[in-house]
Amino acid sequence: MEKHTLHIDYLVFETKDALPEADRTLLEQAFVAKGGSHAPYSKFNVGAALLLENGEIIRGSNQENASYPLGFCAERTAFSAAVALFPEEKIRALAITASTILSKVDSPVAPCGICRQVILEAEFKHHQNIKVILSGETGKVFVFNTVKDLLPLFFDAEFL
Numbered sequence: 001m002e003k004h005t006l007h008i009d010y011l012v013f014e015t016k017d018a019l020p021e022a023d024r025t026l027l028e029q030a031f032v033a034k035g036g037s038h039a040p041y042s043k044f045n046v047g048a049a050l051l052l053e054n055g056e057i058i059r060g061s062n063q064e065n066a067s068y069p070l071g072f073c074a075e076r077t078a079f080s081a082a083v084a085l086f087p088e089e090k091i092r093a094l095a096i097t098a099s100t101i102l103s104k105v106d107s108p109v110a111p112c113g114i115c116r117q118v119i120l121e122a123e124f125k126h127h128q129n130i131k132v133i134l135s136g137e138t139g140k141v142f143v144f145n146t147v148k149d150l151l152p153l154f155f156d157a158e159f160l
């Protein structure tokens with residue numbers, strides 16, 4: 001038996017105001033997207049924004065349903081919109097934020113496992129990493145260069 005350790009590098013910014021301008025702009029669009037959230041059940045409103053290679057920004061928000069499994073995460077709403085509008089366009093970056101009336105979200109929120117897999121597939125599709133920017137309402141912002149850092153033991157579709 002051998003013990004192995006995973007090592008993940010990511011950047012931590014004290015606030016969103018410390019981000020480089022392009023990343024801050026994308027995160028601000030995630031905040032705008034959060035306004036379209038439909039989350040009457042969880043009360044957890046999530047916004048996501050994608051930056052495409054052509055410069056377009058695509059927004060998405062979580063859309064819940066009374067039949068709970070039918071709900072969509074903000075990330076997958078944005079990815080679905082992006083492939084519907086620009087099917088061949090590469091995706092450069094994704095920003096995510098969230099808030100809830102139940103408490104202050106002052107630390108970064110991260111995509112769920114299903115969304116991580118969807119983001120990974122977009123990386124595979126275009127052979128390009130997608131920067132992932134994670135934020136709460138306030139506080140620190142985490143920046144990852146690829147979703148592989150959030151899903152380190154991924155199935156490598158490049159082998160197929």
Ligand SMILES: [Zn+2]
Nearest residue numbers: 073111112115
């Ligand atoms: Zn998700």
